[in-house]
Amino acid sequence: DVQLVESGGGLVQSGGSLRLSCAASGFTVSSNYMSWVRQAPGKGLEWVSVIYYGDDTSYADSVKGRFTISRDKSKNMVFLQMNSLRPEDTAVYYCAGEGSGTFYMWGQGTLVTV
Amino acid sequence: DIVMTQTPLSSPVTLGQPASISCRSSQSLVHSDGNTYLSWLQQRPGQPPRLLIYKVSNRLSGVPDRFSGSGAGTDFTLKISRVEAEDVGVYYCMQGTQSPHGYSFGQGTKLEIK
Numbered sequence: 521d522v523q524l525v526e527s528g529g530g531l532v533q534s535g536g537s538l539r540l541s542c543a544a545s546g547f548t549v550s551s552n553y554m555s556w557v558r559q560a561p562g563k564g565l566e567w568v569s570v571i572y573y574g575d576d577t578s579y580a581d582s583v584k585g586r587f588t589i590s591r592d593k594s595k596n597m598v599f600l601q602m603n604s605l606r607p608e609d610t611a612v613y614y615c616a617g618e619g620s621g622t623f624y625m626w627g628q629g630t631l632v633t634v
Numbered sequence: 635d636i637v638m639t640q641t642p643l644s645s646p647v648t649l650g651q652p653a654s655i656s657c658r659s660s661q662s663l664v665h666s667d668g669n670t671y672l673s674w675l676q677q678r679p680g681q682p683p684r685l686l687i688y689k690v691s692n693r694l695s696g697v698p699d700r701f702s703g704s705g706a707g708t709d710f711t712l713k714i715s716r717v718e719a720e721d722v723g724v725y726y727c728m729q730g731t732q733s734p735h736g737y738s739f740g741q742g743t744k745l746e747i748k
Contacts, residue, residue: 553734557683565675565683565726567737578734614682620689621671621730623737626682 522546522625524615529630532605540600540630542615547625550593553618556600558611559629566611569600570618583609605634636660636729640740646748653714655743657727662707664731671730674703674712677742678723686725687712714745722746 528540540556542549556568569579569589577589588601598615610633617625637660647653655674663670673688685694687703690710700715714721727740 555737564724564742565728565739567739570734570737572734576734578736580736618730618733620692621665621669621733622673622685622688622728623675623683623730624685624688624694626684629682 524617524625524627526613526615526627526630529613529632531633534605534607534634536605536634537601537603538605538632540602540613540615540632542598542600542627544596544598544617547617548593549591549596549598549617554589554591554598555616555618555623556587556589556598557614557616557623557626558609558632559614560608560611563611568613571598602632605632607634610634635736636663636732636738638727638729638738638740640725640727640743642743643741644744644746646746647714647717648748649719650716653717653721653745655712655725655727655745657705657710657712657740659708659710659729663729664707670706671733672703672705672710673728673730674701675726675728676721676723677726678720681723683726717745717747719747 553572555570612629614629615627616623675683677683691703724742
């Protein structure tokens, strides 16, 4: 069964750091573009970051310079290192797998509260 | 950045009746490869988003055929031919034409039963 499972969320003070993890099963993260998408309480979806072929990365302007996406091919996992956190970063963070220009696979999400 | 604008933001519908959601992009979503990377996602209450339709009109396997997508260029529509109770939730359009350098979502349309 294909599955993404996020972990690492929690309560952190403004200016603090947190590292989110996304464990994949049923498919290989290194063969897919993998993104983080967040959703503030009661709000819509906001794309955060993507890691793609060759481990190149891209970020939304709102997190550029503060967040870092990475992956561990041996563990089949994707990570999001979040530094200098702000109250506006409070959200559920979803790990998502991309194909055909869309996010066809989503995890259950992990809540980050700043 | 491409801005996605959905209308309406709220749609009360009677069970068994049709529903329609519009999505407009601030620029053409036609990619240089000829594809249009516009997709529709459904988010039921308390659940992560779920892909329904990709590349304008392609239904993901398992999605009921009462859901259909259409459109071209900058104007797109999601139609539900006969709304069922399980269709309650928020619907998002999303562009992946700028992948991997950016993705954007519409504000979301809340579908509720009258």
